[in-house]
Amino acid sequence: MLFGILAPIAGLSRTAKRSIQVLFDTILIAACFGAAMVLRHEHFAFDPRAWIVLATVLPATLYVFARKGLYRAVVRFFSHQALIAVGVGVAFSAAVMLTTTLTLGLPIPISVPVIYFALLFLAVGGTRFAFRQAYGRTAKDDRDPVAIYGAGESGRQLLHALNHSPEYRPLMFIDDDRSLQGRTIFGLPVMAYEEAAEQFDKCGIEAVLLAMPSSTRKERRVIIDKLASKAVEVKTLPGMADLINGKAQISELRNISIEELLGRDPVPPVPHLMQSNIRGKSVLVTGAGGSIGSELCRQIIDQQPKQLVLLDVSEFALYSIHDELSQLITDRNLDIALVPVISSVQNEGRIAATLNTFSIQTIYHAAAYKHVPLVEMNVVEGIRNNVFGTKILADAAVTAKVENFILISTDKAVRPTNFMGASKRLAELVCQAMAAAQSTTRFSMVRFGNVLGSSGSVIPRFTKQIEAGGPITVTHRDINRFFMTIPEAAALVIQAGSMAKGGDVFVLDMGQPVKIVDMAVQMARLHGLVPYFEDDDTSGTGDIAIRITGLRPGEKLYEELLIGDNPSGTAHPRIMTAHEKQLSKSELELLLDQLMLACKTFDVERLRDLIQSAPTGFNPSGDITDLIWSPAKPDKSTPSHLKVISV
Structure with a gap:
């Protein structure tokens, strides 16, 4: 009913609303004075000359209310701070009444200003709170009912933000x-989870908002596991660091990401390991615009190199990371030279010129073709880029007397079943052989699994599929992978490179492998959806389908990080060293000569045989699926093993 009275007022201009407030307060002041006189005399027959006091009290009170900002405050957002302004104004009003009474000798008992103070404070403050509640109740009618997980200070601040x-x-x-x-x-009642969960359906709870910005990933995982059986969306506050430095507000809720659940709480970086190969040096990152390369660049900037050279074959990727880092350097007022170089690592002349021109001291080699199905369909280019690109860069590094060369490798290099993994194992062999043949440049390799949220990875794909309404596609029910967050991986790569002695194969502790189908189920539930499998008898009984599509060419069910079982520990708890077979430089060069000849003739079958003969552990999981090569009989005009495609 109250809102029905206020509804026409809500559409008025701000000036009109202020005028109404002033008029309303004028009536309240007069009414409260009259009520105070009646309460004091206990009857309505008091001396009419008493009303003269309002000639001074009214304008003085309205003036103080205005100066204290009471008429600038929006009634529906009336706060405790505004109530203080009301108290100051009412106290001043009572004081003016007492002074006027004594000065003019008006027939007003001394106790009336005291009664007047109490009545006016309750009237002005109380009516405004009543109006605020009336607005609030109407605003709540069509809002989504939610529960706040966390009744601490953050939860209370979130409640205050959500009230509006x-x-x-x-x-x-x-x-x-x-x-x-x-x-x-x-x-609001504070409940244990078990008690609250029983009320979800009854209250129509559609989302649970996590107000625990300082909680660890382990603590959040426990909560999410409890919520997994409920079809509620889960949102979270920004991290405490973002709240403190002003990058985020308490009211900025976002969907909780699978990265936050799978990623571990990182071990704090060791400062001298982070700085050793970077501080005050000229550093080159290949593949600088990629997922790992770009994060390496961000963390390298934090260690204040003298110069950072960004090398990438993709113009857009290079532009994006250069633009981001340029802004970062400007904002922090850093003295770092930032150099963008467009080049493929296969461009021997340009690579050599880059290393010499900028006097490179440390190289992080992240450039690679990494997507298994694409490399399976483009084998020759995968070998040329991942293997020969690494060899060209390594040779140039030795010639230019680069101090440190760190290769970013992958768990797919361990007993590979696909050409991508095999090419990365060959790249490791290149670096191992180069390390053994000279002492000018210190070579090392860092091997780790999938990073969360990288380009082409499973999580962005699942997110798009969920937003499109499904189905979520998984290749196999039993397939699993190791996962690590991009920032943690980049920090460990930098620290591992600082511990290198030459020829080291570092292996990052990836934790426990995660089943991809479990990830798909959990992501659906985080979006408040009930997933179901298309191939089950219960098909169609949920909100979004999970479709099993079958393993892709070269895809493994399980990934490994070690070929052998003899890892050694290092100074960092999450970095180990592996002891792997290697080739001498002469053996490597003979193998590379044969591989190059096979590449030039597009002989993928020969490439496969050569890689299997090397200490790679390569065990192809299926037939060759390269798009260019064909085992068909050659004709007189077409070189052997070339398949001519008409466009």
């Missing part, structure tokens, strides 16, 4: 602290 939100209507707090359970905070 057009989107969410908080109904309860959930907290694991038993001392808070059973209490009421700002009108």
